[in-house]
Amino acid sequence: MVHGLSAARMALAPGLAVTLLSAPGAALIMGAAWWCALLRDSGHAGPSLLDCADAPGRAAEALALGCQGLILAPAPPGPRSPPRPGATARFSSPPPPPIWS
Template identity: 50%
Template sequence: MIDKHDHSMHAVPCITVACMHDLKLVMAMAASLRVNCTVVSPPGAGCVMGAPWWMALVADCPLPALLDCGQAAGYAACALRMGVSGVIAHVSSVAQHRALVSLTQMTGGHVMEQRPASLDLPPRDAAPVLERYLRTFPAG
């Protein structure tokens, strides 16, 4: 489901993807509607599935991609070192956050402190739901 936050204030829509089928749907729909969007892993996927899984999933994806590492700064750091371009890490320690930001300066990646509002695709008939969601954003 869409987060309770007003998604119209976000410049770029975010869609949660956990498999190649969903990723291909998002890429095709975004291209056909000419809408920029970002793909986001499920919450905590960086800890459960790992950076290699995410890198393999999004290897041919032209869209920005964020790996959610939950509260695990270590998983986020490992993902950045492996070449993941964007991670989400909700860390409570200022030192951990500074270390991640410093690491992004070396790797060229970026870190977000909070997970953005993101559309969770339904297990069936996701295309019309995705299309309605993406049509609420201006074409790029």
């Protein structure tokens, strides 16, 4: 897990193939431009994953900037509307998958 440029350089120093993984929610805190600059400045050309938490707008921003590996958590469920009078069935979406830490 990479929190900054020094950590990225440390991970790349042995010269082995690595996938750089951002800190959880890094796209919300640092931004996608920061991640792109970190990858550029570290010289990493391999796979990388930017964690966008549950923010699809940040994921879209990252894609627009050229990021290819993203982590996007499912959005929390929104408020449920009350059933209509006379309705006989209720539909609900399945719960989102668990988030691994």
